[in-house]
Amino acid sequence: MENADFSKIFWETAELLELKGDNPFKIRAYQKAARNIEGLSHNLEEVYQSGGLPALKEVPGIGESIAEHVEEIIKTGKFKKYESLLKEFPKNFIKLTEIPGMGPKTAMLLFKELKIDSAEKLEKAAKAGKLAKLPGFGEKKQQNILAGLELKKKVKGRFLLSEATQYAEAIVSKLKKIKEVDQILPAGSLRRQKETIGDIDILVTSKKPEAVMNAFVKLPQVDRILAKGKTKSSVVLKNDLQCDLRVVDPKCFGAAAHYFTGSKQHNILIREMAIKKGLKISEYGVFKGNKMIGGRTEEEVFRSVGLPYIPPEIREASGEIEAARGGLLPKLIELSDLRGDLQMHSKFSDGGNTIEEMAEYAKKLGYEYIAMTDHTVSTRVAGGQSEKEFLKELKYIDKLNSKLKGFYILKGVEVDIMADGTLDYKDAVLKEVEVVIAAVHSRFKMSKAEMTKRIIRALENKYVNILSHPTGRLIGQRAPYEVDMEQILKVAKDTGTCMELNSHPERLDLNDAHCRLAKEYKIKIAIDTDAHSINNLEDIKYGVATARRGWLEAREVINTLPIDKLKRALYIKR
């Protein structure tokens, strides 16, 4: 069982309880547990196997009864309470609440009054005008539900961080031109740099909010307006991404920034701390009674509850508050800490640029080195080279290096891990290479035990420096292959192998939670781009963002080292 499986069950349990109109605090408890399990770096099943119920109860949001539910799910593969709740409703009924504008109350009312239990029936009834006649409904509400259905059909899921970043930057640059706009900050999950983004939240300070609102909803990117008020508006952009704008007074910028950055759970924890101190925190500031005592900056908000500044990327209610209180916050890695990029491809395999062009661009980015890691023979679709061809590339790199001043091209390779865990280049060839990156590119559907064994065998090869995209997932397209990550990390630690954090926006692999786990195992990480052209080299920022979400510091990332130290670190296994 993966953590995502547990969290899905508890999310849906909460949803079902909500449909039933159960105690809202109980519902919140299930949601909180689901959210915390989602962000957990350890596998919940393994937590239970090693420490039983008491270990489960250590997880925030898991108490007596949810711990028992988890145990039940592990032992029996079932969760009786959830299944009996599910039986109380028609099949797929809870999916109705995924439609924007449809909450549990509306869904239940429509079911009771019109027997609506599917999106299809909902659409039919709305089109026939049956909804508008119900008590509490009207023409507008009916239209909104139809629009929500349309949106749901079009938008399959969340947007990649890279996509949302581009859209947000375009909006921000337009908003900056509005003269009534003072400060502007993209907030929400985008500011926390989550790997996928549900919608763009933008915060603006202005003395004339209405002027900003009017300009915002008229932006060329806007397809339609969902809501427009004095200080808050929501629109759907032409690419179907929702964008919310909120305007506040400059004096509460910090409080608003903190609030709109989230995460929701983090905010709740901070607000609870405030209450204990006799304070109240809202997006308008920090208040003692009616008196505002802070909120111009985010620092003031944190200070009001006795904490230092917590970077947005780790505001996930996953231990950052405790760390901040104990003075144990990590000094998160920054883009400028990196001295080179350790995986990329050239025209020698499937890259779009020559080695010289890649090196030239890398120099412009301020790097001191790159590793050229073209594909090997098994990855023929990606122009993988035979050993003989590859040895020629190595000689070519030697020649380039003799001409370069103040820049170094490491001789690297992205070698394939075969189904049995052997590599597709002989050790005699790998011996000539400075950076050996091993990767799984085939046979993704192996059992967890087989895949784990396969990868471990590769890690045990003394020439392998880095395990590339360790789970093989493609966000929104391909699930990670089954692998026992803790087992892999243990072997990586024992053998002195690094884990890659592949910065490709669809990979981000290791993900944030795995980075944090690797940190616990004291394993070094290589953040690289896997660039196939000069255009991809700047994707490194998404890797750094993920590393920051995984609490990584510069000293835990191998390519923050200067070249001589890096070479020594790479030779540690031999």
Next chain:
DNA sequence: GCCGTTTTCGGCCCGACTGTTTTCAGTCG
């Protein structure tokens, strides 16, 4: 259902906008 630097019981974050309402419920973030 969870949780404790006021509590093992009694709290549980806070506010905007909409649509349908004469004062608010529902939804969302």
